[in-house]
Amino acid sequence: MKIKSQYICQSCGFRSLRxxxxxxxxxxxxxxxxxxxxxxxxxxxxxNRALNAKLDNINEITSTNEQRISxxxxxxxxxxxxxxxNGSVILxxxxxxxxxxxxxxxxxxxxxxLKIIYIxxxxxxRQIKMRSERLGSRFDNFYVxxxxxxxxxxxxxxxxxxxxxxxxxxxxxYTPILESAPGSISQIRESTSILMNCAKKLNLPIIIIxxxxxxxxxxxxxxxxxxVDVVLQFEGERTHSFRILRGIKNRxxxxxEIGIFEMTDKGLTEVKNPSEVFxxxxxxxxxxxxxxxxxxGTRPILIEVQALTATSNYGLPQRTSIGFDYKRLNIIIxxxxxxxxxxxxxxDIFVNIAGGVKIDEPAIDLAIAxxxxxxxxxxxxxxxxxxxxxxxxxGEIRTISYIEKRxxxxxxxxxxxxxxxxxxxxxxxxxxxGIELKGVEQIKEAIDLLI
Numbered sequence: 001m002k003i004k005s006q007y008i009c010q011s012c013g014f015r016s017l018r019x020x021x022x023x024x025x026x027x028x029x030x031x032x033x034x035x036x037x038x039x040x041x042x043x044x045x046x047x048n049r050a051l052n053a054k055l056d057n058i059n060e061i062t063s064t065n066e067q068r069i070s071x072x073x074x075x076x077x078x079x080x081x082x083x084x085x086n087g088s089v090i091l092x093x094x095x096x097x098x099x100x101x102x103x104x105x106x107x108x109x110x111x112x113x114l115k116i117i118y119i120x121x122x123x124x125x126r127q128i129k130m131r132s133e134r135l136g137s138r139f140d141n142f143y144v145x146x147x148x149x150x151x152x153x154x155x156x157x158x159x160x161x162x163x164x165x166x167x168x169x170x171x172x173x174y175t176p177i178l179e180s181a182p183g184s185i186s187q188i189r190e191s192t193s194i195l196m197n198c199a200k201k202l203n204l205p206i207i208i209i210x211x212x213x214x215x216x217x218x219x220x221x222x223x224x225x226x227x228v229d230v231v232l233q234f235e236g237e238r239t240h241s242f243r244i245l246r247g248i249k250n251r252x253x254x255x256x257e258i259g260i261f262e263m264t265d266k267g268l269t270e271v272k273n274p275s276e277v278f279x280x281x282x283x284x285x286x287x288x289x290x291x292x293x294x295x296x297g298t299r300p301i302l303i304e305v306q307a308l309t310a311t312s313n314y315g316l317p318q319r320t321s322i323g324f325d326y327k328r329l330n331i332i333i334x335x336x337x338x339x340x341x342x343x344x345x346x347x348d349i350f351v352n353i354a355g356g357v358k359i360d361e362p363a364i365d366l367a368i369a370x371x372x373x374x375x376x377x378x379x380x381x382x383x384x385x386x387x388x389x390x391x392x393x394x395g396e397i398r399t400i401s402y403i404e405k406r407x408x409x410x411x412x413x414x415x416x417x418x419x420x421x422x423x424x425x426x427x428x429x430x431x432x433x434g435i436e437l438k439g440v441e442q443i444k445e446a447i448d449l450l451i
Contacts, residue, residue: 069085118168148174335443344376
């Protein structure tokens with residue numbers, strides 16, 4: 001076995017034989033760390049393995065439905081596509097304190113008649129016990145192992161033969177084969193590969209918790225996300241109680257689903273009707289407040305868009321957005337100035353999506369434009385109206401997707417009127433369940449209807 005030293009970037013995994021202060025691949029400073037890399041010599045006998053390899057005709061391969069383990073948490077099962085698949089490796093990432101470990105304890109509590117091993121590399125068994133008591137959790141077949149050596153972990157898994165393994169976290173475990181420190185690029189890649197082989201060999205599902213970097217991506221090499229079967233992202237603001245579990249990758253289901261939770265003193269609780277929760281504290285009759293509908297995954301969610309305009313005390317007015325793309329906000333402001341004749345160059349503009357959610361789709365453009373206009377004129381928008389539509393640079397209102405799902409959600413919550421793009425009116429009834437539908441083509445037409 002040959003042993004050599006390399007300098008590996010801890011941000012992108014770039015390898016170099018010499019140290020440099022700046023990574024030539026991702027331009028990160030002080031990220032090149034020396035690691036000892038072992039290279040096994042290639043045996044000449046492996047070249048003859050291709051002679052014994054067997055090719056399978058895809059038409060002769062029998063497909064069977066994968067067996068799933070229900071977590072008894074409906075929001076999580078929806079994101080996973082129906083439950084945890086045996087032999088799969090699931091990677092869950094999220095900010096510190098967002099609730100990843102709490103969710104793992106609740107999974108262990110909800111799953112019945114299954115032996116679960118919780119491998120902790122960050123907390124002691126006493127700390128895990130204290131958290132479970134704080135959450136009021138009761139377990140039937142739950143075991144804690146405080147270990148970071150992958151050789152020891154695999155030996156105990158093979159000995160105990162559990163039904164589910166939870167690893168918290170992948171950045172803390174290591175393999176003695178490599179001399180680099182835990183959390184390094186090579187250690188994360190090799191440790192995950194060992195867990196993957198164990199999961200496939202024993203047909204055992206393994207859930208891995210991963211840390212994230214400051215830009216929101218999972219820490220470690222990008223190949224980590226390619227190796228595992230499912231990648232879930234746990235999102236949310238520390239100052240808000242709502243959490244969103246989003247599917248980034250799923251080999252056994254769709255990535256178009258999300259799960260919504262609320263953090264309470266008893267742990268994470270499922271939000272069955274997020275639209276009703278997000279609109280529960282809205283201020284009726286206030287200028288700048290407009291109701292719109294966003295699609296998160298395949299689920300429609302009614303949200304409250306809040307806008308505020310105020311005279312600027314500086315030469316350069318402020319443009320601030322919370323929960324909405326800042327660059328898109330500037331485009332909407334420019335369209336209002338050019339197509340409506342609204343002079344906003346001396347006003348500060350603030351836009352907020354109530355509830356702490358982040359919306360990244362153009363279907364709420366018209367609602368934001370209406371909120372800014374309403375605040376500027378200090379005239380409220382009808383609180384029983386839902387506003388939908390994407391705004392083009394020429395002021396046209398463009399077609400949006402999932403229009404029927406959005407309309408049905410508005411009907412369910414009792415709204416009386418909906419403003420939608422005119423092209424979306426095709427195939428829809430002009431009145432459904434007592435709701436008045438208005439199709440608009442230009443932003444000026446929509447503003448005249450609303451205000």
